[in-house]
Amino acid sequence: MLSERRLQVLRAIVQDYVGTEEPVGSKALTERHNLGVSPATVRNDMAALEDEGYIAQPHTSAGRIPTDKGYRLFVDKLAGVKPMTAPERRAIQNFLEGAVDLDDVVARTVRLLAQLTRQVAVVQYPSLTRSTVRHVELLSLAPARVMLVLITDTGRVEQRVVDCPAPFGETSLADLRARLNSRVAGRRFTDVPGLVEDLPEAFEVEDRGTVSTVLSTLLETLVEENEERLMIGGTANLTRFSHDFPLTIRPVLEALEEQVVLLKLLGEAKDPGVTVRIGHENAHEGLNSTSVVSVGYGSGGEAVAKLGVVGPTRMDYPGTMGAVRAVARYVGQILAES
């Protein structure tokens, strides 16, 4: 177990390193933080911290920098979440309130997060697993062609064109529309399959094929929608660090282009609160020199999707976590209102 002072030293190292972006030595530490001890003592503490793997030297005769493990300890034990100031909170709220539709909410959130944290922002579209169906609309495009429009309570609209096995009359269509809505409107996506199972039986034999086709398309859409989309922004912020890790920017950009990677990244975070994954804790290789700060957000109490930022391991964790948490809260509010 590390002594209290050694933890202080580690905290000071992390803070200084995040600020200066340069390895920090024992003398500088005692000067900038009043630890009440001499550099020599700090050196001993540093040696101990290095033995334990919390800090490392880039090369002999250089200062120390925190390791992933050091950051982890810092985040877990040494630093809290820095709350946003009241003006900042107001600014967030104002900015988000101008949104006109879901796309706009997500786009604004991305820009906001990127600006606040000066890092790369990633926002997942609200998921539909927890969502409910607001309305299902069926339109006849041609005798044997139906357009299916699904409207969710999160404001998403999805459409599919269905080719029917047989012509389908307007009255049958209206009938199906009415029956469908009375059963699934207001219900959760996950419940829909069970609710419509026996629906074809209510129709004439010649229409049953079409009804089944429409229903299976609907179920398909529900599932597909679950494969989330996401939006990303602020990649220009990556270049702020390019002088430190110019060769790392490449794989990071590549990873950020792979939606699958990002979805996994966000998905891994299971905590109810803000989750931080540091350096090698990220499964994806290209992101081994970055940290991901993410959190779930949702319209009710429940999280329906995630958002977060990607930045260098050397980031201002308390501030970033505060910003991410605050943005998530306000996005949740906005979604609940609309």
Added chain:
Amino acid sequence: MLSERRLQVLRAIVQDYVGTEEPVGSKALTERHNLGVSPATVRNDMAALEDEGYIAQPHTSAGRIPTDKGYRLFVDKLAGVKPMTAPERRAIQNFLEGAVDLDDVVARTVRLLAQLTRQVAVVQYPSLTRSTVRHVELLSLAPARVMLVLITDTGRVEQRVVDCPAPFGETSLADLRARLNSRVAGRRFTDVPGLVEDLPEAFEVEDRGTVSTVLSTLLETLVEENEERLMIGGTANLTRFSHDFPLTIRPVLEALEEQVVLLKLLGEAKDPGVTVRIGHENAHEGLNSTSVVSVGYGSGGEAVAKLGVVGPTRMDYPGTMGAVRAVARYVGQILAES
């Protein structure tokens, strides 16, 4: 007017520079291209080309590199468009044919372009100015709340929630839906305003306010939709050139995040064919060291939107133009089919 040989020399310089990314000298030129003259002669030609502003020296005692003006001449007079090979064309077609909806088409196109050209790809969503309305759907969410869903022939779906000034009954809603669709279905966006102008008059006085509100929201949506969205990909390719212009990557990334800038960029290209904007020809400062190759695409003969790539001025113009043109063609085909 430049002599034929001098044009040859310019072409050779551009080709070599694109290939090697290093300033090219007179000796290397005569060795790699059989121009039939000695390096000394080439030097004289180079001096002339430099006087005219087609090439420049990064510093004394270095080889020459093409200027923006040089590239311009190269693109206009010295190089054609390199057509795709048959296997490449097949690959493009196969890749695009797997798309399930409009989002998917655009997403695939971006990835395809980025891969083919190994540069940053930008694809504008198909514009709606030329589009027609397939269907307008109205749903009652609450007594004084209506959801408006607009479905276009390009497969786009847009929705807006309308707060009505007064409660609006189901029958009135059905009436409005029917009248609206009979007037605008199949019509062009631009024609819609004139077609619905007198529609409120057909309704009872107490409903007219609501009808007007719904109609103006519809018109708003049509206009807003015109403010195009776009998708971008392949930014990781920028890093391939970072060793040449490490300080330029920042403004480029920033410019690429500004949708407005990109839309302007694509919008500027007026030619029916492939348009190339080189270096300082781009209005935006951040893109002064890049070239933009763009082209319109559309489902019929008409171009409904644009797509293109952004890369360093030192790019393989014939190949890039070929790829851009080919992709645009196939995307047009796909859109026409669906």
Added chain:
DNA sequence: GCCTGGCACTCAGCGTGTGCGAGTGCCAGA
């Protein structure tokens, strides 16, 4: 037992100096 000051050591970074070589411009001759 822990902290402190002192001391010798290490080593990245920086500025200077030097040689190399690619490339140039110019000129006289074919």
Added chain:
DNA sequence: TCTGGCACTCGCACACGCTGAGTGCCAGGC
């Protein structure tokens, strides 16, 4: 008009030495 030759320029790579920040270790003090 082209060519070969020649002197010149200058960026680049490498070697060298210095400096200073930082370290580890140790003996002495509280």
